[in-house]
Amino acid sequence: MYAFDYQRPSALDEAVALLRDLDEPKVLAGGQTLLPTLKQRLAQPGSLVDLSRIPGLSGIERRGEGLFIGAMARHAQVATSPLVQEVIPALAELAGMIGDPAVRNRGTLGGSIANNDPTADYPAACLGLGASIVTNARTLVADDFFTGLFETALGEDELVVGVEFPAPARAGYAKFRNPASRYAMAGAFVAQMADGVRVAITGAGQGGVFRWAEAEEALHADFRPESIAELTLDASDIMSDLHGSADYRAQLVKVMTLRALVAALR
Amino acid sequence: MALEMSGSYELPVTREKAWEALNDAEILKRCIPGCEELEKASDTEMKAVVVSKIGPVKAKFRGTVTLSDFNAPESYRISGEGDGGIAGFAKGGALVELTSSETGTTLVYKAEAQIGGKLAQLGQRLVAGTAKKIADEFFKNFAEAVASGDA
Numbered sequence: 001m002y003a004f005d006y007q008r009p010s011a012l013d014e015a016v017a018l019l020r021d022l023d024e025p026k027v028l029a030g031g032q033t034l035l036p037t038l039k040q041r042l043a044q045p046g047s048l049v050d051l052s053r054i055p056g057l058s059g060i061e062r063r064g065e066g067l068f069i070g071a072m073a074r075h076a077q078v079a080t081s082p083l084v085q086e087v088i089p090a091l092a093e094l095a096g097m098i099g100d101p102a103v104r105n106r107g108t109l110g111g112s113i114a115n116n117d118p119t120a121d122y123p124a125a126c127l128g129l130g131a132s133i134v135t136n137a138r139t140l141v142a143d144d145f146f147t148g149l150f151e152t153a154l155g156e157d158e159l160v161v162g163v164e165f166p167a168p169a170r171a172g173y174a175k176f177r178n179p180a181s182r183y184a185m186a187g188a189f190v191a192q193m194a195d196g197v198r199v200a201i202t203g204a205g206q207g208g209v210f211r212w213a214e215a216e217e218a219l220h221a222d223f224r225p226e227s228i229a230e231l232t233l234d235a236s237d238i239m240s241d242l243h244g245s246a247d248y249r250a251q252l253v254k255v256m257t258l259r260a261l262v263a264a265l266r
Numbered sequence: 267m268a269l270e271m272s273g274s275y276e277l278p279v280t281r282e283k284a285w286e287a288l289n290d291a292e293i294l295k296r297c298i299p300g301c302e303e304l305e306k307a308s309d310t311e312m313k314a315v316v317v318s319k320i321g322p323v324k325a326k327f328r329g330t331v332t333l334s335d336f337n338a339p340e341s342y343r344i345s346g347e348g349d350g351g352i353a354g355f356a357k358g359g360a361l362v363e364l365t366s367s368e369t370g371t372t373l374v375y376k377a378e379a380q381i382g383g384k385l386a387q388l389g390q391r392l393v394a395g396t397a398k399k400i401a402d403e404f405f406k407n408f409a410e411a412v413a414s415g416d417a
Contacts, residue, residue, distance in 0.1 A: 026322075033321070033322050034322050037323055041352045042322070042324070042352075042353055042384065042385070043322055043323055043324045043325075044324065115321055117321060118395060148399070149320075149321075149396065149399055206395045206399075207395070207399075239395055
């Protein structure tokens with residue numbers, strides 16, 4: 001690890017001001033991606049701004065029909081929350097599938113979506129449920145928030161405060177995890193919402209999480225496995241690496257979509 | 267680990283103009299994503315400092331950009347290699363071809379990239395997407411620079 005300055009603000013405004021004023025700052029939420037990167041000396045930020053002492057960022061509450069989950073809510077907290085299990089059980093299940101127990105006890109919702117790893121789980125839930133991402137400055141729909149591989153619409157001095165998840169009529173998540181990293185090789189979040197069906201795919205797209213429009217249309221017409229049995233996903237924008245070719249991943253996406261659908265219908 | 271990429275862009279200028287731009291260090295500097303310095307060492311060789319940012323990873327590469335295989339004003343090879351210190355190394359190149367079209371010039375590229383060292387070990391699952399993104403960004407920036415008349 002290279003040397004860096006460490007700041008632990010106790011208010012959101014203070015954190016935003018630090019991000020504005022410090023030289024090459026980096027936000028520390030749960031640190032499950034950032035700290036391994038620093039240990040490997042693959043990044044050299046001037047300062048870390050630790051959000052852990054800012055009050056009110058980790059709550060889980062009902063908002064309208066849906067939920068509001070604070071950015072610093074740990075994965076384990078979401079996975080075991082009776083409220084999440086009641087309102088959006090697929091979301092609790094997804095949080096329980098992230099990484100391993102150590103990652104789930106430290107990693108946060110806000111950290112995961114701000115990093116927008118193309119193989120992370122939470123981006124699929126946000127996009128699949130049509131969630132709204134609330135920052136210190138504005139509210140963005142998930143479709144506008146995730147802009148590409150490791151890229152989001154967040155500004156340099158903008159922080160995720162929490163996420164508003166609308167409640168689906170039915171939803172399910174399924175992923176094929178890499179046995180070593182437990183990141184998704186392909187993951188699908190299928191949700192039947194008041195205004196249609198949404199299918200969000202993670203782990204597979206070269207540009208990160210994306211919506212599978214053909215599957216959405218087919219399932220909107222008829223929400224059952226037979227509707228997508230004949231579909232194939234175009235593999236031209238699908239990741240190809242030593243863990244699996246683009247064609248293999250495209251097939252996995254379909255299988256995961258079917259499994260997510262079966263889970264939603266349970 | 268090696269990767270291959272390709273793509274094509276329409277440029278709204280003549281082939282000669284596009285060729286000039288491809289050989290202009292100032293324009294290349296503006297188009298290479300994360301390029302902080304690009305200095306001419308000779309007509310065909312430039313020294314470069316490029317900062318590459320992929321998610322949490324940020325590495326500074328020092329190295330050279332070389333132009334070769336000239337076939338004016340149709341094609342050349344642009345290649346680069348850099349040492350990112352502890353992060354590892356990266357090298358890559360692209361064969362760039364220009365053909366006249368009805369609206370101006372069509373640029374076609376075939377690129378390949380290689381990375382090694384710690385970046386390659388940790389970044390395996392990210393490398394393909396990133397290399398493609400960097401190549402796309404470079405040629406997109408180039409198309410924009412040429413179109414805006416800066417060339």
